[in-house]
Amino acid sequence: MNALIKLASSIQEICEQRQWPFCIIGGVAVQHWGEPRFTKDVDLTVLTGFGGEEVIVDGLLEHFEPRVSDARDFSLKNRVLLLRDSAGIGIDVALGALPFEEEAVKRAKSFEVYPGMHLRLCTAEDLIVMKAFADRPLDWNDVKGVIIRQGNENLDWSYIFQHLTPLAELKEQPEIVARLRKMAGQ
16 A cells, blocks of 8 residues: 555544544545546645634644644635655645535545555545646646546436536636637537
């Protein structure tokens, strides 16, 4: 088992012990849903709501080192906590509060990623929404990989576009939706 999966499991254990709603996203989820690729960090969303961020930020800072000098203030301002474990592996924690993030965490399920080891991963559809919204070249490659591996017909496209469209509008980038529709053959 690799160090990233072990780290994801230890973060999951902390979240479960503290009863923080969460799901693992990013490259670890891509390895399950899409075309496996190298990833160098663990990404997750922890639901904080608006105003509940400090408890989670402080709790995670008890277990992991910050990657920026003002990690607490940075995370409260930017809604992402940048950490690393003792071996230097990065951890990106999105402080979730949007309705889509709530839905993604609620829909997440536990999947066996190694014999006897389960991780709570976002769904393939929620991963596509997150990756398309991020709108970076690597993210679009990940979206393509998820579509190929899961099969276009096995994905809930109405759910994907229902959640991606308002996020793209919020970002003032409706072309994200058009690009995904083209990729999906719609």
